[in-house]
Structure formats: C-alpha cells, structure tokens
Amino acid sequence: xxxxxxxxxxxxxxxxxxxxxxxxxxxxxxxxxxxxxxxxxxxxxxxxxxxxxxxxxxxxxxxxxxxxxxxxxxxxxxxxxxxxxxxxxxxxxxxxxxxxxxxxxxxxxxxxxxxxxxxxxxxxxxxxxxxxxxxxxxxxxxxxxxxxxxxxxxxxxxxxxxxxxxxxxxxxxxxxxxxxxxxxxxxxxxxxxxxxxxxxxxxxxxxxxxxxxxxxxxxxxxxxxxxxxxxxxxxxxxxxxxxxxxxxxxxxxxxxxxxxxxxxxxxxxxxxxxxxxxxxxxxxxxxxxxxxxxxxxxxxxxxxxxxxxxxxxxxxxxxxxxxxxxxxxxxxxxxxxxxxxxxxxxxxxxxxxxxxxxxxxxxxxxxxxxxxxxxxxxxxxxxxxxxxxxxxxxxxxxxxxxxxxxxxxxxxxxxxxxxxxxxxxxx
Amino acid sequence: xxxxxxxxxxxxxxxxxxxxxxxxxxxxxxxxxxxxxxxxxxxxxxxxxxxxxxxxxxxxxxxxxxxxxxxxxxxxxxxxxxxxxxxxxxxxxxxxxxxxxxxxxxxxxxxxxxxxxxxxxxxxxxxxxxxxxxxxxxxxxxxxxxxxxxxxxxxxxxxxxxxxxxxxxxxxxxxxxxxxxxxxxxxxxxxxxxxxxxxxxxxxxxxxxxxxxxxxxxxxxxxxxxxxxxxxxxxxxxxxxxxxxxxxxxxxxxxxxxxxxxxxxxxxxxxxxxxxxxxxxxxxxxxxxxxxxxxxxxxxxxxxxxxxxxxxxxxxxxxxxxxxxxxxxxxxxxxxxxxxxxxxxxxxxxxxxxxxxxxxxxxxxxxxxxxxxxxxxx
Numbered sequence: 001x002x003x004x005x006x007x008x009x010x011x012x013x014x015x016x017x018x019x020x021x022x023x024x025x026x027x028x029x030x031x032x033x034x035x036x037x038x039x040x041x042x043x044x045x046x047x048x049x050x051x052x053x054x055x056x057x058x059x060x061x062x063x064x065x066x067x068x069x070x071x072x073x074x075x076x077x078x079x080x081x082x083x084x085x086x087x088x089x090x091x092x093x094x095x096x097x098x099x100x101x102x103x104x105x106x107x108x109x110x111x112x113x114x115x116x117x118x119x120x121x122x123x124x125x126x127x128x129x130x131x132x133x134x135x136x137x138x139x140x141x142x143x144x145x146x147x148x149x150x151x152x153x154x155x156x157x158x159x160x161x162x163x164x165x166x167x168x169x170x171x172x173x174x175x176x177x178x179x180x181x182x183x184x185x186x187x188x189x190x191x192x193x194x195x196x197x198x199x200x201x202x203x204x205x206x207x208x209x210x211x212x213x214x215x216x217x218x219x220x221x222x223x224x225x226x227x228x229x230x231x232x233x234x235x236x237x238x239x240x241x242x243x244x245x246x247x248x249x250x251x252x253x254x255x256x257x258x259x260x261x262x263x264x265x266x267x268x269x270x271x272x273x274x275x276x277x278x279x280x281x282x283x284x285x286x287x288x289x290x291x292x293x294x295x296x297x298x299x300x301x302x303x304x305x306x307x308x309x310x311x312x313x314x315x316x317x318x319x320x321x322x323x324x325x326x327x328x329x330x331x332x333x334x335x336x337x338x339x340x341x342x343x344x345x346x347x348x349x350x351x352x353x354x355x356x357x358x359x360x361x362x363x364x365x366x367x368x369x370x371x372x373x374x375x376x377x378x379x380x381x382x383x384x385x386x387x388x389x390x391x392x393x394x395x396x397x398x399x400x401x402x403x404x405x406x407x408x409x410x411x412x413x414x415x416x417x418x419x420x421x422x423x424x425x426x427x
Numbered sequence: 428x429x430x431x432x433x434x435x436x437x438x439x440x441x442x443x444x445x446x447x448x449x450x451x452x453x454x455x456x457x458x459x460x461x462x463x464x465x466x467x468x469x470x471x472x473x474x475x476x477x478x479x480x481x482x483x484x485x486x487x488x489x490x491x492x493x494x495x496x497x498x499x500x501x502x503x504x505x506x507x508x509x510x511x512x513x514x515x516x517x518x519x520x521x522x523x524x525x526x527x528x529x530x531x532x533x534x535x536x537x538x539x540x541x542x543x544x545x546x547x548x549x550x551x552x553x554x555x556x557x558x559x560x561x562x563x564x565x566x567x568x569x570x571x572x573x574x575x576x577x578x579x580x581x582x583x584x585x586x587x588x589x590x591x592x593x594x595x596x597x598x599x600x601x602x603x604x605x606x607x608x609x610x611x612x613x614x615x616x617x618x619x620x621x622x623x624x625x626x627x628x629x630x631x632x633x634x635x636x637x638x639x640x641x642x643x644x645x646x647x648x649x650x651x652x653x654x655x656x657x658x659x660x661x662x663x664x665x666x667x668x669x670x671x672x673x674x675x676x677x678x679x680x681x682x683x684x685x686x687x688x689x690x691x692x693x694x695x696x697x698x699x700x701x702x703x704x705x706x707x708x709x710x711x712x713x714x715x716x717x718x719x720x721x722x723x724x725x726x727x728x729x730x731x732x733x734x735x736x737x738x739x740x741x742x743x744x745x746x747x748x749x750x751x752x753x754x755x756x757x758x759x760x761x762x763x764x765x766x767x768x769x770x771x772x773x774x775x776x777x778x779x780x781x782x783x784x785x786x787x788x789x790x791x792x793x794x795x796x797x798x799x800x801x802x803x804x805x
Contacts, residue, residue, distance in 0.1 A: 137685035138494045142526050145692050179594055303493045398533050
C-alpha cells in the first residue's frame with residue numbers, strides 16, 4: 001500500500017527542515033523529496049555523502065563476553081548495561097546531541113540516579129560559546145528573522161555544506177526573505193576558514209587563514225573597526241573583512257566546529273567583544289551552526305534543569321558543571337547515545353579505554369566505530385523517522401518529529417528509561 | 428473528591444464577601460452548594476480564605492528566557508513552586524508570537540503545579556497592507572482568530588502599536604500610533620475581545636478612541652516621566668483596564684545588566700534584561716497606591732525586574748508603610764491597601780481581565796481546570 005506524507009521534519013541536522021515529502025510502500029520509505037544528503041543518510045540508512053553506500057543497521061541487542069559478542073534478549077542486554085554502569089565509580093553518559101529531547105531528558109534522569117557525568121559530544125565547541133554569552137550577554141533571533149533581515153552573513157570555521165546543507169538555501173545565503181527578496185543579490189556573504197571550502201564558490205570574500213591565525217584576524221578586524229593600531233601584523237584579508245562587517249545593516253556570524261580546534265574560549269571572548277561593538281552600529285547576531293540535529297535542545301535542557309550550559313556531574317554532593325571535555329582516563333564506564341564517541345577520540349585515548357577494559361554501552365540505530373568496541377549494544381529506532389520525538393532547531397525553537405514508519409525497536413528514550421528503572425530496582 | 432473548608436473568614440470581592448465566617452464546599456475542583464457528605468475537611472477557623480491568585484504578567488516562558496539562566500535564575504520547577512507557595516494557581520505568559528508558539532507552549536507545559544495561558548503578540552507589520560484599508564477588516568479579524576486558535580493563545584497583545592520599517596524602501600507603509608489605535612479599536616470590537624496594549628509613553632499619551640476596548644499591560648515601565656502618571660490615571664478614568672507592572676528598586680549606580688535581547692521581528696527587540704530605573708519604579712508604586720480598588724490589577728514588570736520570588740516584597744509595599752520606607756526610603760503617602768483591595772487586585776481583577784472568574788480560577792483557559800481556594804493566616 002502506498003502512503004504519502006507531506007511537510008515531514010528531517011532529523012538530519014540542526015536545520016530540522018520541515019518541508020520533506022515522503023512516499024512509503026508497505027511501510028518502507030521509497031522516495032523523499034526536498035532532502036539533502038544528510039537527510040538521505042537518515043531516511044535511507046546510507047553513508048553520509050555516499051547515498052549508495054549502505055550503513056549497517058543494528059537489529060538485535062548484543063553483549064560482549066570474553067572478547068566474543070553474542071546476540072541476547074533486550075532484557076539481558078539491559079541487565080548487562082545496568083550492571084556495568086552501576087558498578088562504575090565514575091560513569092559517563094556521552095553524546096546526546098543526535099538524540100531527541102525525550103531521550104535527553106531520560107539521560108539526565110539516568111545521570112542523576114547513577115551519579116554520573118553527562119557530557120554533550122560538542123562540549124568543546126558549545127561550552128566556550130555559552131561562557132562568552134555569560135560574560136557579554138546575547139542578542140538572538142529565530143532563523144526566519146535572520147532570513148528576512150540579515151544582509152551580511154559571515155561563516156567562520158563553519159561549512160554548512162557539510163554540517164547543515166540546506167541551511168544556505170533555507171535561512172542564510174540563497175534564501176529569499178521579506179527584506180531580502182532577491183536572495184544572494186540582497187546579501188553580502190563571506191567566509192573564514194583554514195581550507196578553501198565549497199563556500200568559496202559563492203562567497204565573494206573568502207578569507208583563508210593559517211591554523212593559529214584566528215585570534216590575530218579577529219583582533220585585527222576589531223582594531224580596524226575601532227581605528228586602533230593592531231598589535232600584530234595584520235592577517236591577509238583583515239581590512240576587507242572589517243569593511244564587510246562595517247557595511248552591514250543587519251548581520252549574522254555563523255561559527256562552526258572549526259573554532260573549537262584552536263583556543264575557542266579566547267576566540268569567542270574576542271568575538272563577543274567585537275559583536276558588542278558592532279551592535280552599537282547595527283544589529284548583529286552570533287550563531288553557532290549545529291550539525292547535530294538536537295544539540296540546541298540538550299543545552300536548552302541543561303540550562304533549564306541544571307542552570308548551566310556545561311557538562312553536569314552528579315557524582316559529588318553538589319552538581320558541578322564542567323566546561324572542558326572530560327578526561328577519559330578518569331572514566332570507568334561509558335554510556336554512549338546520539339554520538340560516535342570513538343570517531344572523535346584521539347587514538348591514544350581509544351587505546352587507553354581498550355587497555356583498561358572500560359565497558360562501553362552503546363545505544364544506536366547504526367553500527368559505527370563505537371559499537372565495534374562496545375560491551376553492550378542496544379539498537380534503537382531512528383528518532384523522528386521510526387519513533388516520535390521532539391527536537392530543537394539550531395535557533396532554539398522546538399519541533400515535534402513524527403513517526404513515519406513503524407519499527408520493532410524501542411526509541412532511545414524508552415531504553416534509557418528502562419535502564420534507569422532497572423538500576424533503581426537493583427539499588 | 429468532595430472537600431469542605433470549614434469556618435474560614437471568606438474574602439471574595441466578586442461575591443461581596445468581606446471576612447464573614449463560613450464554610451466552602453468543593454466537588455470535582457468546583458465550588459458547589461453545601462454537600463451532605465464530604466471526603467475531607469480542612470479546618471480554617473480564624474484563617475483567611477480567598478480565591479487563588481492569577482498572574483496576568485508572569486514572564487515565565489518567553490522565547491530567549493533561557494539565556495537569562497546562564498547567569499543564575501530559577502529553573503521552571505522553582506518558578507512553579509514559588510507561584511504555588513504564594514497561592515497562585517494560574518500564570519499568564521505575555522509574549523507568545525506565531526514563530527515562538529511551540530517553544531512557549533512547551534515551556535508552559537513544563538511549569539509545574541500552576542495552570543497556564545499566553546497572549547499572542549500581534550506584529551502589525553505583518554498585516555500593514557490590510558490594516559490601512561477598512562474593507563479588509565473582516566479578513567484581518569479572521570486571520571487573527573485563526574492564529575489565536577493555532578497558537579492556543581488566550582488573547583491578543585500589541586507591543587508596538589505602530590508600523591515602522593528600518594528600510595527606507597518601505598517608508599510608504601508606515602502607520603502612526605494614533606491611526607493604529609483607531610484600527611485596533613475597530614479590531615477589538617470585531618473580535619469581541621479587549622486588546623492588551625503594552626503601556627509605553629506613546630500609548631499613555633495617546634488618545635484611545637474607546638478606552639474600554641483596551642487593557643494597558645505593565646503600566647510601570649511606561650511611566651517615563653511624572654506627567655505620564657496623570658496620563659495613565661486619565662486613561663483608567665476613561666474606562667481602560669490595566670495591570671501595574673511594579674518593579675524592584677534598582678540603585679542608579681549599579682552596573683548595567685548584560686543584554687539579553689531577542690529580535691522577534693518587531694521594530695525593537697524584546698529586552699529580557701532591561702535596566703531598572705528607580706524613579707520609574709517609584710512612579711509605578713505611587714500609581715498603584717492611587718488606584719486601590721479600581722481597575723488596575725497587580726502585576727510585576729518582567730522576569731528581570733520583578734521575579735516571582737520577590738512578589739511578597741512587592742505585595743508588602745501595598746499595605747505596609749515600613750516596607751515602603753525600607754525599600755524606597757519613603758512611605759509614598761498614607762494610602763494602603765486593605766485585604767479586600769489586595770484580593771481584588773491580585774485575584775478578582777486578573778481573573779476578570781483574562782476572561783475567567785474567581786470561582787473557577789481560570790477554568791476556561793486552564794489545562795488542569797482546578798479551582799483552588801487558598802487559606803492563610805492574616
């Protein structure tokens with residue numbers, strides 16, 4: 001039987017595009033309209049940017065015993081996960097930026113009951129951003145307002161073509177807004193990066209810098225705008241970037257993960273100061289570009305529940321919030337959901353986890369590098385496709401993701417809730 | 428559940444109860460005629476029994492309020508508990524827009540204990556071409572009714588009663604405040620709803636064609652000079668209803684607060700952390716003392732200048748000279764609210780202004796639809 005769904009929300013990235021049209025035959029997705037390659041990777045279980053290479057879907061819970069992995073029942077896998085986590089002195093719940101809000105809420109409850117640390121996978125990038133807001137305040141706008149009004153768009157260390165592909169057509173570069181009716185012709189677009197990215201094809205101003213020049217560039221721009229002498233020799237492109245920013249009547253700076261590879265805290269600090277200055281002349285917004293589909297939802301939850309946009313640690317008498325990534329040498333059990341931990345970890349840390357035989361419990365719909373090393377694997381339904389969920393778009397507006405196709409697998413919020421219940425009964 | 432509140436001193440200006448001893452019977456969350464049998468009796472001898480409070484201007488779920496939590500501030504759970512401890516059962520969020528409705532409703536749903544509702548802020552700029560032509564009045568009314576339903580809001584609010592553009596290209600579409608107020612009067616008649624109009628100096632100075640069609644929301648921050656107190660009193664005398672928008676005193680020398688400004692597509696961004704002005708706060712309180720028993724309901728200015736945890740302090744200014752002297756170094760005259768007047772301002776009027784009545788404590792707009800009567804020692 002053929003079924004069509006219109007205006008479905010895509011859980012591919014932080015854009016949460018709400019204009020996807022889907023055709024199903026016998027509950028199998030056969031066609032998706034208006035979707036980008038990230039969306040394809042979710043709806044068709046394909047590798048990102050390789051729509052014809054299939055991603056291995058996990059179907060059965062598995063437990064590793066004496067180096068060999070065996071398929072077990074859901075209850076047995078849950079019991080093994082509960083045992084590994086409750087035995088740990090310093091458990092860690094990691095990831096969650098690619099999980100729905102219900103799963104994030106369940107993970108926070110689990111972290112509280114375990115006395116664990118909860119670590120967003122993009123902490124190194126987002127925590128310095130929120131710390132700069134703490135010191136300098138915030139000027140914010142929904143993406144629709146940015147689409148309608150921003151006439152200067154700067155991508156700094158961000159490549160939306162890779163992190164949020166349709167962002168450039170729906171919200172920023174080519175999008176036609178109320179006061180930007182001609183799209184790109186009504187906007188100035190610029191980018192700063194250490195590589196020449198795809199943005200160079202449509203950004204008249206592309207400032208390519210060397211790694212380590214980020215701070216000098218931003219200080220140089222600030223000096224040029226305030227007509228003060230810069231302390232260091234200017235980075236190539238400083239003056240043009242300053243001119244670009246000074247001409248804007250409404251501007252937005254989208255920063256990406258690239259900024260976290262350098263001294264992110266100092267960079268955000270200088271950028272926030274620059275924004276303070278620019279906001280004295282025109283409206284300017286500083287906007288972190290989220291590749292993960294619900295990273296904003298996680299920080300929103302942490303702000304609401306813990307009052308801090310850092311990694312909360314429930315291990316002590318009082319809840320401590322950390323703003324720097326966890327030292328994995330201190331961790332003796334990890335639960336990973338909504339992220340591929342081992343993909344991002346440096347090789348020596350991966351080796352350390354292996355050597356110390358730190359049990360890794362993974363909740364994931366797909367096989368990935370982390371599931372390859374996991375002690376317990378709990379397969380989950382795809383949030384927003386096979387299970388209903390809530391997610392926050394990158395500007396902080398929540399959206400309800402529908403279930404479009406049924407699944408025998410439980411949603412990750414369900415697994416986390418079951419795990420918490422089991423751990424409580426064991427106590 | 429059948430409940431009896433026995434022998435309390437009953438106060439409800441809407442029913443002309445002014446401290447008479449009596450029993451109240453509640454069944455299924457509603458006040459009912461005396462019941463022959465009850466499941467529970469609450470002994471309230473010597474205690475005051477009043478309807479529950481309703482905050483007309485409880486800024487608890489505005490889009491962007493999370494950013495204020497970066498520098499401390501209560502969580503939603505604490506806010507809900509604070510309201511409950513103060514005897515409030517209903518909170519009305521003033522700033523919901525068509526874009527942010529999902530966020531606001533989700534936050535309101537997460538607020539524990541209390542019932543909630545919200546005002547839909549109408550951005551006149553989005554309707555400007557239609558506002559100018561009377562033949563489109565019906566279409567505008569229908570559009571707004573649709574939006575009210577789609578966003579699950581209780582009523583309409585206008586923050587900027589003018590149409591203005593930053594872009595010179597749209598200069599021909601500007602509509603001045605005086606003309607907009609005329610259009611809004613017509614719209615209020617069409618919608619059969621009083622429009623909440625955020626009190627600003629321009630609004631207070633303007634001539635309202637039909638004052639009874641408007642509720643002047645948050646008078647306090649709009650009282651930029653002494654003359655505006657008189658102007659506000661004149662508007663109230665002419666028939667407008669209002670809420671106070673009281674605020675905590677803030678010493679002038681204090682460092683300006685960090686900006687938390689949200690651009691919601693209005694001409695000016697919504698400031699969630701405005702800088703306090705002691706003179707403005709004093710004027711708001713002086714106005715409150717002039718309006719006891721009148722058409723002015725109690726409210727705080729906003730989450731930054733009048734957090735709910737500080738409401739007891741704001742209440743105390745209304746009836747206690749010593750509290751006023753302590754906070755304002757002045758007792759601002761001899762006037763003070765009686766208990767009945769305070770109940771009128773915090774319970775009866777807010778309920779009437781939001782289209783509810785005190786008997787049902789906001790039942791028409793509530794999620795939980797409970798009527799709570801609060802007993803406390805006075």
